[in-house]
Amino acid sequence: MATPVFELKNINYHFGTKQVLDNINIKIYKGDFLAIVGPNGAGKSTLLKVMLGLLPLQTGEMFIDGIKYQRRASDLKISYVSQKASAFNAGFPASVKEVVLSGLTKQKHLFQWFNKKDVQKVKDILKRLNIEALFHKNIAELSGGQQQRVLIARALISNPSVLILDEPTNGIDAKHVSEFYDTLEQLKKEGVTIILVTHDIGVVVDTATQVACLNKHLHFHGSAKAFKSLDQVEISKIYGYPVKFVDHQHERECCK
Known part of the structure; x- marks a missing residue:
């Protein structure tokens, strides 16, 4: 069983x-x-x-x-999107690309940098969620709904x-x-x-x-x-x- x-x-x-x-x-x-x-x-x-x-x-x-x-x-490999995941303060200094890349942090060794393959994973998951146009946007400038979709992308990028x-x-x-x-x-x-x-x-x-x-x-x-x-x-x-x-x-x- x-x-x-x-x-x-x-x-x-x-x-x-x-x-x-x-x-x-x-x-x-x-x-x-x-x-x-x-x-x-x-x-x-x-x-x-x-x-x-x-x-x-x-x-x-x-x-x-x-x-x-x-x-x-x-x-x-567990990914979690909380109920208040979209609560970014104005001026939060991170792009959508950086936020989604942070979902790969656990897969990296200490001082190991993100590479071109990691960036392509971001593009692929944003495309999958139909938000690829947000790639370079600042996360704090997005609507609550857009922020939530970015956080979902962050959860999915590590293939949980x-x-x-x-x-x-x-x-x-x-x-x-x-x-x-x-x-x-x-x-x-x-x-x-x-x-x-x-x-x-x-x-x-x-x-x-x-x-x-x-x-x-x-x-x-x-x-x-x-x-x-x-x-x-x-x-x-x-x-x-x-x-x-x-x-x-x-x-x-x-x-x-």
């Missing part, structure tokens, strides 16, 4: 007296595309940060590639085996959201394990293979097909407010 890329056992997390995660058990396998959905304040970002080691384990256990996590770096994204389409216009989901679908076909926190249930319907519906408790974890079959009343109970699906060309999105 295959070993999960991530396995969480009995994970609980508190901020002071507030319990954010309650007894979370989940397995994520190589090549899965897991969409984590749920209302604001449901603990989705907290769960990602626990998985990434950005927050310490309080109770429970985590295994990465079958090895118990003990705050040591994993051999997995696991890609973790927290609300990556915030501030991105509809056309480029559609292109971004197409890119994720291609990465899924290439065997990349994708973990995506999203409010956009359209990605669940069209692209994800697995869904985790979280609201402090893990109310649902299964296939996207099984999630689609849930009664809307049942989903509304999880979210705590009425939820309906709205169809449009590329995706469906869940909204109040």
Whole structure:
């Protein structure tokens, strides 16, 4: 039987007296595309940060590639795009080229410089995301949506085996959201394990293979097909407010 890329056992997390995660058990396998959905304040970002080691384990256990996590770096190539990745201050002294190149830093030895092949990788990944025209731009001069796409390029340039994204389409216009989901679908076909926190249930319907519906408790974890079959009343109970699906060309999105 295959070993999960991530396995969480009995994970609980508190901020002071507030319990954010309650007894979370989940397995994520190589090549899965897991969409984590749920209302604001449901603990989705907290769960990602626990998985990434950005927050310490309080109770429970985590295994990465079958090895118990003990705050040591994993051999997995993991790239992460955070929810606030696009918050660059005015005057931030870096070009798009430099920001995306920084995604290769871990692959370089001490004092090893970037070369022409590395620069070509930047051009290729920017082209893949349809933002090659931004190559020489200063990152601070871009819109929030453009900055977010640059940070996605930075995450992808190292060819990660696991890609973790927290609300990556915030501030991105509809056309480029559609292109971004197409890119994720291609990465899924290439065997990349994708973990995506999203409010956009359209990605669940069209692209994800697995869904985790979280609201402090893990109310649902299964296939996207099984999630689609849930009664809307049942989903509304999880979210705590009425939820309906709205169809449009590329995706469906869940909204109040």
